[in-house]
Amino acid sequence: MKMHKTILVAVGFISMFSHNAVGHNLQNDACEVRLQGDLVLVDGQVTLSDENDAVIVLNRSGEATVNGRTLVLNTNEQARVTSYVEGIEYAVPRAIELAANAIELTNFALTEVFTGLLGQDSRLVKLLNEKLTALKQKLDAHIYQTPNAITFKGDVFGLNETGKSELEKEIDAAVEDLLATAMAEMFIALGKGMLSGNGGLQELESKMNNLGDQLEATIETESQKLADDAQALCDSIELLDIQESQLNNIDGLQDLDFFEYQAVNRLKA
Numbered sequence: 001m002k003m004h005k006t007i008l009v010a011v012g013f014i015s016m017f018s019h020n021a022v023g024h025n026l027q028n029d030a031c032e033v034r035l036q037g038d039l040v041l042v043d044g045q046v047t048l049s050d051e052n053d054a055v056i057v058l059n060r061s062g063e064a065t066v067n068g069r070t071l072v073l074n075t076n077e078q079a080r081v082t083s084y085v086e087g088i089e090y091a092v093p094r095a096i097e098l099a100a101n102a103i104e105l106t107n108f109a110l111t112e113v114f115t116g117l118l119g120q121d122s123r124l125v126k127l128l129n130e131k132l133t134a135l136k137q138k139l140d141a142h143i144y145q146t147p148n149a150i151t152f153k154g155d156v157f158g159l160n161e162t163g164k165s166e167l168e169k170e171i172d173a174a175v176e177d178l179l180a181t182a183m184a185e186m187f188i189a190l191g192k193g194m195l196s197g198n199g200g201l202q203e204l205e206s207k208m209n210n211l212g213d214q215l216e217a218t219i220e221t222e223s224q225k226l227a228d229d230a231q232a233l234c235d236s237i238e239l240l241d242i243q244e245s246q247l248n249n250i251d252g253l254q255d256l257d258f259f260e261y262q263a264v265n266r267l268k269a
Contacts, residue, residue, distance in 0.1 A: 031234035034260035035154035039092065042149035046088050048258050056256060060085045064253065071252045080250070084243045091236040092152055096143055098229050100136060105226065107132040109219045124181045131174040138170060237261050 037050035044060035057065045062078025064071045073081065107129060114125050145151055241261040247253045 031237065031264055032262045033234075033237055035152070036258050036260060037154060039088070039152040039258065040146070040149055041088060041092055041152070042146070044085065044089070046085050048256070050258070054255065056253070058085050060089075064250075066252050069252070071250070073250065077250050080243065080246055084240065084247060087236060087240045087243060091233060091240060092150055094229070094233050094236070095152070096139075096150070098226065098233060099139060101222075101229070102226060103132050103136050103139075105219055105222050118185055122185060124178065124185050127178060127181050131178060135170060135174065234261075234263070238263070 037048060039049075040047040046058050048056045048058075055067055058081050060082055062073065062080075062082045064073060064081050110128055111125055114122060114128070118124060143150055143152065237259055238261045241259045244256050244259060247256050
């Protein structure tokens with residue numbers, strides 16, 4: 001294996017796992033989701049704000065207001081509002097949990113593999129832990145910025161079409177630092193392998209060749225669980241998208257279009 005190929009294999013895994021840790025949880029092999037604005041969920045009440053500054057407030061009791069105006073709803077319409085709110089109460093916390101679990105799995109898998117490859121004292125492993133821990137803390141700070149509420153903004157999570165999200169910028173910056181450290185440590189490891197003789201270099205190349213298998217073995221069960229959770233989440237958001245279409249028949253909610261769902265490829269069980 002050539003030196004540059006050895007390094008590219010390592011840094012490729014870092015880039016792939018770090019970006020997929022959060023940014024693709026709702027944009028994966030199961031579905032793509034776009035959020036048309038911002039959402040705040042607190043105590044059975046959902047506040048939806050779109051890019052046109054329209055504010056829709058719906059609650060579990062079946063009540064609805066649009067820009068402060070209370071809508072008069074019949075029993076059937078109230079039931080639809082209730083079902084929609086309950087669907088959001090189910091989906092949004094699970095989206096957050098999925099992101100957190102993906103970060104945790106990424107941290108665990110890459111720590112295990114690169115510790116075995118570069119040793120316990122690897123700066124790459126320590127930096128990886130620091131970056132992913134900081135990313136998780138940033139997510140928590142945003143999501144729980146208001147006590148007892150969940151805040152979910154499309155521009156932060158990269159789930160809208162306003163350009164690169166805050167989260168994507170954070171991930172890009174983290175990946176750049178990780179790649180620089182990875183390249184430096186791999187050059188050092190390769191140099192040591194060559195100085196110690198062909199056996200040392202061959203051992204390093206063998207570890208690199210087995211890197212993919214190691215990652216797969218390390219995360220196989222948990223990654224399948226993440227895939228299953230992502231599919232379940234996609235199914236729940238697909239239902240929310242359908243419910244929105246039904247709510248559009250209500251006078252005052254005809255412009256409600258917060259969730260934009262598109263199936264990509266049904267994951268196999």
